Amino acid sequence: MATTTVLTTESPDRWKYLNNILTRRGPYSDETFEPGDEPKAFLADLKILVIGAGGLGCEILKNLALSGFKDIHVIDMDTIDISNLNRQFLFRESDVGKSKAEVAAAFVMKRVRGVKITPFNCAIQDKDDEYYKQFKIVVCGLDSVEARRWINATLVNLVGDEILIPLIDGGTEGFKGQARVILPTISCCYECTLDMLTPRAAVPLCTLATIPRQPAHCIEWASVIQWPKEKGDLKIDMDDPEHVTWLYTKALGRAKEFNIPGVTYAMTQGVIKNIIPAIASTNAIVAASCCNEALKIATTASPYLDNYMMYTGDESVYTYTFQHEKKEDCPVCGNLPQALAVDPESTLEQLMEKLQERPETTLKKPSLRTSSKSLYLQAPKQLEEQTRPNLERQLKELMEEGDELSISDPGMPFNLRFIISFSS
Amino acid sequence: MSVPGAPTAKEKKYDRQLRLWGAGGQEALETAHILLINATAAGSETLKNLVLPGIGRFTIVDHAVVTDEDLGTNFFLDDSSIGLPRAQKTCELLCELNPEVQGNFISDTIENILKSDPEKIKDFTTVIATGDIPTSTLLALDAILYPLDIPLFVVKCVGFTVSCRLALAEHAIVETHPASTVDLRLFNPFPELSALVEEKASSMDDKEKMTTHEHGHLPYVLILLQALNDWKSTHDNAPPSNYSQKNEFKKLLRSKMWNVDEENFEEAIAAVLPHFNPPSIPTDTKAVFQDDKCQNLTKDSAKFWIIARAIKEFTEKNDGLLPLPGALPDMKAESKDYIRLQNIYKTKARADLAAVVGIVQELLKGLGLDGGEIAESEVETFCKHAAYVKLIRGRSLNEEYEGSPRARVISSDLSDATSLIHYYLGLRAYEAFISEEKNTQHIAPGAEDSTVEADTEKLNKHVTELLDKLSITHSPELLEGTEKAIGEIVRAGGGELHNIASLTGGVVAQEVIKVITKQYIPMNNTVVFDGISSRTQVYQF
Numbered sequence: 028m029a030t031t032t033v034l035t036t037e038s039p040d041r042w043k044y045l046n047n048i049l050t051r052r053g054p055y056s057d058e059t060f061e062p063g064d065e066p067k068a069f070l071a072d073l074k075i076l077v078i079g080a081g082g083l084g085c086e087i088l089k090n091l092a093l094s095g096f097k098d099i100h101v102i103d104m105d106t107i108d109i110s111n112l113n114r115q116f117l118f119r120e121s122d123v124g125k126s127k128a129e130v131a132a133a134f135v136m137k138r139v140r141g142v143k144i145t146p147f148n149c150a151i152q153d154k155d156d157e158y159y160k161q162f163k164i165v166v167c168g169l170d171s172v173e174a175r176r177w178i179n180a181t182l183v184n185l186v187g188d189e190i191l192i193p194l195i196d197g198g199t200e201g202f203k204g205q206a207r208v209i210l211p212t213i214s215c216c217y218e219c220t221l222d223m224l225t226p227r228a229a230v231p232l233c234t235l236a237t238i239p240r241q242p243a244h245c246i247e248w249a250s251v252i253q254w255p256k257e258k259g260d261l262k263i264d265m266d267d268p269e270h271v272t273w274l275y276t277k278a279l280g281r282a283k284e285f286n287i288p289g290v291t292y293a294m295t296q297g298v299i300k301n302i303i304p305a306i307a308s309t310n311a312i313v314a315a316s317c318c319n320e321a322l323k324i325a326t327t328a329s330p331y332l333d334n335y336m337m338y339t340g341d342e343s344v345y346t347y348t349f350q351h352e353k354k355e356d357c358p359v360c361g362n363l364p365q366a367l368a369v370d371p372e373s374t375l376e377q378l379m380e381k382l383q384e385r386p387e388t389t390l391k392k393p394s395l396r397t398s399s400k401s402l403y404l405q406a407p408k409q410l411e412e413q414t415r416p417n418l419e420r421q422l423k424e425l426m427e428e429g430d431e432l433s434i435s436d437p438g439m440p441f442n443l444r445f446i447i448s449f450s451s
Numbered sequence: 452m453s454v455p456g457a458p459t460a461k462e463k464k465y466d467r468q469l470r471l472w473g474a475g476g477q478e479a480l481e482t483a484h485i486l487l488i489n490a491t492a493a494g495s496e497t498l499k500n501l502v503l504p505g506i507g508r509f510t511i512v513d514h515a516v517v518t519d520e521d522l523g524t525n526f527f528l529d530d531s532s533i534g535l536p537r538a539q540k541t542c543e544l545l546c547e548l549n550p551e552v553q554g555n556f557i558s559d560t561i562e563n564i565l566k567s568d569p570e571k572i573k574d575f576t577t578v579i580a581t582g583d584i585p586t587s588t589l590l591a592l593d594a595i596l597y598p599l600d601i602p603l604f605v606v607k608c609v610g611f612t613v614s615c616r617l618a619l620a621e622h623a624i625v626e627t628h629p630a631s632t633v634d635l636r637l638f639n640p641f642p643e644l645s646a647l648v649e650e651k652a653s654s655m656d657d658k659e660k661m662t663t664h665e666h667g668h669l670p671y672v673l674i675l676l677q678a679l680n681d682w683k684s685t686h687d688n689a690p691p692s693n694y695s696q697k698n699e700f701k702k703l704l705r706s707k708m709w710n711v712d713e714e715n716f717e718e719a720i721a722a723v724l725p726h727f728n729p730p731s732i733p734t735d736t737k738a739v740f741q742d743d744k745c746q747n748l749t750k751d752s753a754k755f756w757i758i759a760r761a762i763k764e765f766t767e768k769n770d771g772l773l774p775l776p777g778a779l780p781d782m783k784a785e786s787k788d789y790i791r792l793q794n795i796y797k798t799k800a801r802a803d804l805a806a807v808v809g810i811v812q813e814l815l816k817g818l819g820l821d822g823g824e825i826a827e828s829e830v831e832t833f834c835k836h837a838a839y840v841k842l843i844r845g846r847s848l849n850e851e852y853e854g855s856p857r858a859r860v861i862s863s864d865l866s867d868a869t870s871l872i873h874y875y876l877g878l879r880a881y882e883a884f885i886s887e888e889k890n891t892q893h894i895a896p897g898a899e900d901s902t903v904e905a906d907t908e909k910l911n912k913h914v915t916e917l918l919d920k921l922s923i924t925h926s927p928e929l930l931e932g933t934e935k936a937i938g939e940i941v942r943a944g945g946g947e948l949h950n951i952a953s954l955t956g957g958v959v960a961q962e963v964i965k966v967i968t969k970q971y972i973p974m975n976n977t978v979v980f981d982g983i984s985s986r987t988q989v990y991q992f
Contacts, residue, residue: 043520051903094949116499291456314953342971
């Protein structure tokens with residue numbers, strides 16, 4: 028075994044307390060758990076991937092390094108921002124602008140001797156199946172639904188001969204958070220629970236355009252209507268202070284016109300960036316819970332979470348630990364298409380808008396097909412032009428009851444499947 | 452480039468937390484001074500989560516010298532720390548996290564400090580005790596801190612098992628951060644609101660007097676109030692009171708729609724169940740009003756009690772109604788109509804506030820205090836949250852250990868083998884073990900493989916002794932869960948697992964922040980966590 032080389036450079040006392048758990052059986056340990064040197068060696072040998080080196084990621088890297096994992100990879104495409112420093116404790120003011128993955132990896136390797144962390148400053152989508160196959164466990168500390176769906180679907184698709192990579196996922200908002208363990212195809216996956224997300228209430232465009240009442244309406248008017256009108260194709264950069272200031276000033280003017288109080292710079296940022304409050308302590312709770320599960324899964328020293336823990340800290344301390352059920356018609360890990368009732372009189376465009384609003388689909392640029400024909404394709408250009416007239420047509424002209432509708436979207440590495448029924 | 456309202460450097464750095472506790476909460480954190488007893492992994496992680504958001508100062512008291520074992524659990528030590536004072540090294544590495552925080556250390560035992568200079572303990576805003584501290588020391592700390600209302604957190608973290616006890620005599624919270632503070636006053640409209648209903652909505656059934664556009668943009672509050680007038684005229688002047696009447700009322704609203712897609716009427720229908728409640732003062736607010744400290748003000752009374760008393764008196768003069776918070780949710784409406792309605796609520800809220808401020812001034816005068824003692828902004832915050840304030844009365848550690856009346860909390864949970872009460876008992880037994888007189892080095896149970904069996908026996912014995920002392924009946928069957936919990940605790944041999952220590956640091960820091968900022972609601976008074984089943988339970992001992 029190639030594991031002992033790393034261990035010998037350390038004092039035998041260093042991991043004394045971890046060893047107590049690994050060399051002694053507990054009352055709740057699984058029968059298959061063999062206390063002794065083996066779980067320790069296994070830990071040192073096991074390749075583990077961390078996705079995200081932000082608030083959760085910094086904690087996760089520290090925790091895994093101090094849990095006996097020795098071969099860690101980390102992927103994050105972001106650079107360090109000043110607003111990260113209130114919780115992302117591996118970064119200092121002088122690191123602002125540098126790669127999160129690289130700075131975090133270097134810091135933990137320097138602090139915890141004997142651990143190897145390989146950073147990648149890229150998107151998770153840049154890596155292929157061969158890359159992901161090398162890991163025994165993936166721990167996710169992300170703030171994006173899209174990235175979570177992608178890695179979840181990727182790990183589900185990888186399930187096959189001797190490959191089953193547990194996905195441990197954490198998330199936080201303010202004093203609340205959750206940690207969960209996903210055994211792809213065995214227990215419920217990220218996609219199975221997508222309907223738990225509360226959809227962001229969309230403000231009708233006409234409210235923004237004609238009858239604003241809230242400061243947020245003025246801010247959204249500035250970014251959704253006024254920016255494209257005055258700035259044309261230039262994209263809004265939420266991190267560019269000049270852009271934010273422009274939007275803030277416009278929103279303030281709009282608010283003044285309608286006598287709406289309360290537009291502030293901080294609120295402008297909050298609305299356009301959809302900022303979620305984040306603090307060190309909540310990240311610590313959720314990341315530690317994730318890594319605790321990683322350690323238990325890797326060593327079988329104690330039973331692991333099956334499969335979901337919610338933590339609520341704003342009113343006393345409350346956790347809800349439960350088994351979330353797998354969805355038989357989950358588009359990723361299930362094998363049944365979902366039922367979808369549509370109004371046959373409505374147009375294809377209206378159906379697409381409806382699908383985009385649903386929290387369980389949250390599509391960006393969907394392409395739609397039935398088993399017999401393409402209804403609307405976003406690309407390539409000539410097919411988009413060819414199928415565009417269908418957007419105006421009523422659904423009853425395009426499909427029949429019982430047809431299977433398949434939807435693909437650049438944001439999802441899988442297709443959604445629906446069985447159509449008509450209702451008014 | 453300087454834009455009015457643009458954030459300062461500090462606001463940028465703390466942006467994500469200011470959205471949770473605002474400038475007031477931040478100010479409270481920045482003036483706090485935390486004492487950490489023992490730089491364990493859990494203790495250091497707790498401090499990390501307080502240094503990052505910018506706590507003012509911290510002091511670490513720890514007599515230990517850094518060993519190799521520490522490096523396996525504590526991230527705020529490195530190879531160069533070995534052999535040096537643990538208080539000093541953790542202090543240094545924690546200070547790196549935030550240049551605005553001042554860290555101090557005392558390389559001594561807490562027992563020595565209690566002996567030589569117990570006054571020193573009184574300087575801290577909050578005290579966090581971690582690691583293997585004997586019972587006598589914990590009770591001595593409690594005896595000093597509890598009467599002074601200085602929060603003491605006693606944190607235990609052994610293997611997969613954690614408990615955190617907060618000993619704090621009294622904690623009053625105004626800013627509890629409820630999901631909403633909206634009070635629409637539907638059952639008690641004030642004159643200005645009734646006048647607006649008369650002006651805008653009295654002809655909402657008359658297609659001659661109102662256009663379809665106007666009808667589709669009537670704010671739902673006005674729709675509800677107008678429909679209530681109609682309802683009352685046929686129901687002995689009483690609003691819908693029960694579920695079936697509320698459903699009937701919803702039907703009435705539906706019958707008043709001119710088109711199937713009038714969003715404002717849909718909003719009105721959706722608002723019936725949440726907003727049709729007779730006015731009443733919530734239990735927690737009532738408890739504050741009836742508290743002795745509210746009844747008997749002195750010149751030493753905390754501002755909280757003076758404002759509470761003023762609001763109580765206001766309520767008595769106003770048909771039992773609390774001051775209006777003044778918030779109005781968004782609703783389908785023309786901009787100018789919505790703003791007008793919003794201003795009517797705000798104006799009423801300001802009038803109520805002015806009345807409460809007047810009472811506060813009189814109370815201060817009566818107490819021989821200066822009228823400027825309490826800022827109007829403080830009264831305003833209280834008025835907005837009057838229905839959501841919370842008073843927590845804690846219990847001292849000494850009371851708990853002497854055989855608290857809360858012992859039944861233990862007995863009622865004992866028969867449930869999956870209850871976390873077993874871990875609480877296991878940790879109490881652990882504490883008894885390290886507090887044994889002959890265990891002068893505070894050696895932990897299970898420290899060596901060879902002692903596991905005998906130590907397990909001892910811990911089981913400590914549990915039965917504790918239960919006997921509390922007069923709780925027990926049997927081997929009832930203690931099956933406890934025996935397993937003890938097995939798990941002894942397995943760890945007194946050591947921390949980094950993940951569990953880190954989680955503990957998160958839980959404790961959240962509670963410390965809530966207590967210091969006086970925002971959100973802290974747990975009262977013990978939370979137990981089990982890292983095997985990943986569950987928590989809060990007990991009130």
